[in-house]
Amino acid sequence: MLEARMKVWRGDKNGGAFKEYKVPVETGMVVLDAMHYIQREIEPDLAVRWNCKAAKCGSCSAEVNGRPSLMCKTRMEGFAQQGQEIMVEPIQAFPIIKDLVTDVSWNYEVNKRIQPFTPKPDADWIIYQEDIERVQEFRKCIECFLCQDVCHVIRDSNRKDAFIGPRFMVRVASLEMHPLDTGDRLKFLKERGGAGYCNITKCCTEVCPEDIHITDNAIIPLKERIVDEYYDPIARFFKHVFVKK
Amino acid sequence: MNETNTSSRKTTGATHRTDDWQTYPTKILVVLTLFAIYGTYRAFENNWYEVGNLLSPFYSPKLEFSWWKFSPALLILPIPGLFRATCYYYRKAYYRAFFGTPKACAVTGTANPRYTGESSGIWTLQNIHRYAFYMATLVLGVLWWDAFQTLFAAGHFFNFSYFQISVGTIVFFVNVVLLSGYSFGCHACRHLAGGCLDSFSSSGASKTSLSIWERITKLNEKHEMWAWISLFSVMGADVYTTVVARHGIPADPVLFSMDMITNLVAK
Numbered sequence: 001m002l003e004a005r006m007k008v009w010r011g012d013k014n015g016g017a018f019k020e021y022k023v024p025v026e027t028g029m030v031v032l033d034a035m036h037y038i039q040r041e042i043e044p045d046l047a048v049r050w051n052c053k054a055a056k057c058g059s060c061s062a063e064v065n066g067r068p069s070l071m072c073k074t075r076m077e078g079f080a081q082q083g084q085e086i087m088v089e090p091i092q093a094f095p096i097i098k099d100l101v102t103d104v105s106w107n108y109e110v111n112k113r114i115q116p117f118t119p120k121p122d123a124d125w126i127i128y129q130e131d132i133e134r135v136q137e138f139r140k141c142i143e144c145f146l147c148q149d150v151c152h153v154i155r156d157s158n159r160k161d162a163f164i165g166p167r168f169m170v171r172v173a174s175l176e177m178h179p180l181d182t183g184d185r186l187k188f189l190k191e192r193g194g195a196g197y198c199n200i201t202k203c204c205t206e207v208c209p210e211d212i213h214i215t216d217n218a219i220i221p222l223k224e225r226i227v228d229e230y231y232d233p234i235a236r237f238f239k240h241v242f243v244k245k
Numbered sequence: 246m247n248e249t250n251t252s253s254r255k256t257t258g259a260t261h262r263t264d265d266w267q268t269y270p271t272k273i274l275v276v277l278t279l280f281a282i283y284g285t286y287r288a289f290e291n292n293w294y295e296v297g298n299l300l301s302p303f304y305s306p307k308l309e310f311s312w313w314k315f316s317p318a319l320l321i322l323p324i325p326g327l328f329r330a331t332c333y334y335y336r337k338a339y340y341r342a343f344f345g346t347p348k349a350c351a352v353t354g355t356a357n358p359r360y361t362g363e364s365s366g367i368w369t370l371q372n373i374h375r376y377a378f379y380m381a382t383l384v385l386g387v388l389w390w391d392a393f394q395t396l397f398a399a400g401h402f403f404n405f406s407y408f409q410i411s412v413g414t415i416v417f418f419v420n421v422v423l424l425s426g427y428s429f430g431c432h433a434c435r436h437l438a439g440g441c442l443d444s445f446s447s448s449g450a451s452k453t454s455l456s457i458w459e460r461i462t463k464l465n466e467k468h469e470m471w472a473w474i475s476l477f478s479v480m481g482a483d484v485y486t487t488v489v490a491r492h493g494i495p496a497d498p499v500l501f502s503m504d505m506i507t508n509l510v511a512k
Contacts, residue, residue: 066261066351087261092351128446130455152347157360179444196364200336203350216432216465220333224375224436231372239441 001025004080006034008046009089012098018087019043025080031088032060032071035100047099055209058144062100063089068146068207071100091149104145110164113192117175118183131179137217138174140210143167147204147214153197163194166204166214173218176225186222186229195219195226257345259353266349273342280476284322287483291316294483296490297399299413299497301483302420306387321384325479328381331374333432334472375433385421385428392417398502409502413485420475420482427471430464 002025007018021042023034035048051057053072060071065079065087079086094102147166153159164172172185172193189195204214212218228235260266287294287303294301308320329335340346347354363371394402395414401407428434439458445451464471489497499505 063261063351065263067264068351084263087263089261130445131443150350152354153360153362155351156347156354156356157358158356159358159360162361177443179446181443194362194364196369197360197362199340199346199362199368200333201340201347201350202337203347206350215333215337220432221436221440223372224433224440227372227375228441231369232375235375235437235441 002077002080004034004076005085006038007085007087008035008038008100010043010046010099011096013096016096016099018089023076025076027077029076030072031062031064031069031074031076031086034076034086035071035088047097047101049101056142058142061091061144061146061149063087063091063149068150070144070146070209073209091145093149093151093155094145104148106160107143107145107148107165107167110168111171113164113188114168114172114175115183115185115188117178117181119180120182123180125180127179134177134217135174137212138170140212141167141170142210144209146207146209150203150207151198152201152203153194153199159194159197163197166198166219168193169195169198169222170212170214170218173222176222186226189222190226190230195223198223257353257355258348260349260351262349262351266352270342270348273338276473277339277342280480283480284326287487288318288322289316291318293487293490294318296486296493297413297497298394298397298402299417299486299489300391300394301486302388302391302479303483305391306384324377324380324384328374328377328428329472329476331371331377332472333374334468336371338472374431375437378428378431378433381428385424388417388421388424392421406503409499411497411499413489413497415500416482416485420478423471423475423478426464427468427475430461430468430471432465432468435461435465 004023004025006021006023008021010016010019021038023037026033032048032050032053035046035050039046039048048060048071050060050072052059055070055073058070062069062071064071064074065084068091071088076086088100090096090100090102094104094106097103145167147170148154151163151165153163154165169189172189175181175183176185185193198219200215200220202215204219205212205216208214228239284303287301294304295307300307303322304316304318306321308317313320341348345355346360361368363369392414395411395417396408397404398407398409435458438461439445439451439454442451442454445455445458
């Protein structure tokens with residue numbers, strides 16, 4: 001049986017270190033299984049957040065060999081067969097609670113600042129597929145916050161005070177593009193949401209486990225809508241004259 | 246169990262990634278730098294850009310004014326230059342390659358607690374991308390015109406007796422097709438064509454917008470590919486024109502012409 005060499009970060013907000021473990025690799029095994037093996041057989045106090053083990057709850061976000069990933073979706077065999085060491089550490093953009101568990105509560109606070117879905121009072125609730133298709137892509141988000149983790153504005157420059165991050169750009173896009181929504185979040189997005197902080201380097205799209213085209217379908221269209229409103233007098237004129245919200 | 250120290254992740258370029266993340270930004274850095282050097286040299290060279298019915302895309306449309314004493318390319322190149330510089334794809338490419346914000350995903354970039362991205366200073370100019378798109382579309386129209394000119398022997402435009410297909414025709418048409426794929430697949434074009442709407446079913450016009458938007462979306466999905474191949478094709482068209490203009494050999498070999506048909510029939 002193959003045996004994987006794993007380095008798992010152990011520690012808390014005061015500091016920590018990588019600890020090495022040897023874990024037997026079975027067919028179909030994922031990194032989260034290895035964490036469970038360590039908990040069960042070696043160190044029961046290893047802290048890991050997880051829930052569905054099916055890439056649908058977004059709980060087991062971590063960095064595996066430096067790549068932000070869901071542990072339940074990252075196969076062991078590939079690494080183990082190549083004799084590679086597998087390095088598992090918590091996501092870097094958020095404060096550590098313990099071991100692989102981080103405090104992502106900032107995200108929930110950001111969410112509260114976004115104007116919720118605001119339908120017309122007399123809305124016709126029959127919605128055509130072509131109108132809702134764009135929004136449905138955004139609804140796939142499982143809030144794993146890997147996009148928030150990899151975004152350099154949050155991760156490297158720590159501008160959590162000024163930028164809501166890709167996850168919430170997606171949420172705003174899902175509301176702004178909704179055919180029944182009447183809210184206008186562009187002013188919020190430009191001034192408090194920090195849409196201009198995103199420089200389109202597409203890392204959020206690269207790591208999204210739900211394959212949401214975050215940059216092309218959410219962030220750039222929102223940036224273009226901000227251009228309509230604030231930087232393009234011609235488009236602004238046409239929008240106000242011809243387009244009804 | 247052995248313990249290992251946690252390495253610092255705060256220094257630029259620090260990462261635990263084990264894959265080859267350096268190649269992409271390095272390739273971009275090299276290719277864009279070489280293109281910038283070549284483009285600048287050609288723009289200032291002010292020579293070998295026109296021969297027969299071939300006009301280099303670097304110099305087209307040829308703007309010649311008595312008050313302008315420098316290369317005409319300097320008047321026209323800022324337009325496609327601005328279009329590419331503000332393009333959403335190229336932004337990703339050069340921010341990664343030249344500015345390290347970040348070099349690659351999950352690789353520590355240039356950390357700056359006062360980072361403001363494209364929301365302040367010169368970077369707010371990125372918002373004029375759609376105006377650059379409008380202007381670049383006009384230039385593209387002229388490049389299509391230039392390509393059609395190559396279908397006729399020099400000085401006989403639209404005279405079908407002088408219809409021909411030369412190597413230059415192929416080079417120029419490939420170039421304008423690739424440039425069109427790049428320009429009309431751009432995010433600004435996609436937004437203007439329908440992305441700005443919240444409902445695609447509300448009227449006949451919005452249904453038409455949906456159909457255009459869907460086509461542009463298909464192009465847009467490969468925007469990176471279009472961006473690169475059109476960059477190489479425009480350079481290729483310029484190199485070809487220069488070689489023909491400078492050396493005369495190969496003097497834009499004609500592959501097909503009405504003369505050939507006439508001679509064939511006479512035989």
